[in-house]
Amino acid sequence: xxxxxxxxxxxxxxxxxxxxxxxxxxxxxxxxxxxxxxxxxxxxxxxxxxxxxxxxxxxxxxxxxxxxxxxxxxxxxxxxxxxxxxxxxxxxxxxxxxxxxxxxxxxxxxxxx
Amino acid sequence: xxxxxxxxxxxxxxxxxxxxxxxxxxxxxxxxxxxxxxxxxxxxxxxxxxxxxxxxxxxxxxxxxxxxxxxxxxxxxxxxxxxxxxxxxxxxxxxxxxxxxxxxxxxxxxxx
Numbered sequence: 113x114x115x116x117x118x119x120x121x122x123x124x125x126x127x128x129x130x131x132x133x134x135x136x137x138x139x140x141x142x143x144x145x146x147x148x149x150x151x152x153x154x155x156x157x158x159x160x161x162x163x164x165x166x167x168x169x170x171x172x173x174x175x176x177x178x179x180x181x182x183x184x185x186x187x188x189x190x191x192x193x194x195x196x197x198x199x200x201x202x203x204x205x206x207x208x209x210x211x212x213x214x215x216x217x218x219x220x221x222x223x224x225x
Numbered sequence: 226x227x228x229x230x231x232x233x234x235x236x237x238x239x240x241x242x243x244x245x246x247x248x249x250x251x252x253x254x255x256x257x258x259x260x261x262x263x264x265x266x267x268x269x270x271x272x273x274x275x276x277x278x279x280x281x282x283x284x285x286x287x288x289x290x291x292x293x294x295x296x297x298x299x300x301x302x303x304x305x306x307x308x309x310x311x312x313x314x315x316x317x318x319x320x321x322x323x324x325x326x327x328x329x330x331x332x333x334x335x336x337x
Contacts, residue, residue: 154327154329206325219268
């Protein structure tokens with residue numbers, strides 16, 4: 113099925129460990145995004161990439177890095193995980209503005225102990 | 226800074242009832258507004274997308290309206306069913322970077 117694919121679905125990390133969350137879309141969208149979702153705080157934008165080769169900070173970028181590997185793939189890296197990064201992470205892509213909607217992946221549930 | 230508010234935060238209704246979920250946003254300079262559904266432990270499923278030039282969109286038992294000038298949108302669900310139980314999120318797309326700003330959602334429970 114066409115859409116946004118995220119891996120892994122679940123991950124447990126120890127404080128200080130690093131990991132990369134992978135995201136790929138097959139809809140030929142230019143723009144891709146990483147959000148985190150926490151209880152009572154809704155979805156907050158971490159980083160986004162308006163087009164291949166560009167990335168920009170969102171609302172909560174501290175502790176994260178991203179790479180737009182090509183048009184399809186956008187990865188999120190935690191260099192030194194902290195318990196505050198325990199969250200559900202969603203990747204999304206969007207059709208061109210102004211009218212395009214967003215499509216979300218199924219999420220990665222990350223726990224940092 | 227765009228802020229999106231959803232009221233109520235939670236709603237419980239008996240099966241068969243028609244219901245309205247509300248969404249308000251502070252900056253009316255939006256490109257579009259999108260309603261999503263999220264089931265527990267799952268991702269976001271897009272329900273309806275309304276462009277800034279449109280007043281409403283319909284899909285099956287769902288109807289979403291948009292009043293950009295007043296910064297409001299409503300999601301109307303007709304003849305609710307237990308399978309409609311989920312969290313409903315609205316989000317507006319505006320500004321540089323194509324960014325989407327979310328409300329915190331309305332948790333809906335439809336009881337038998």
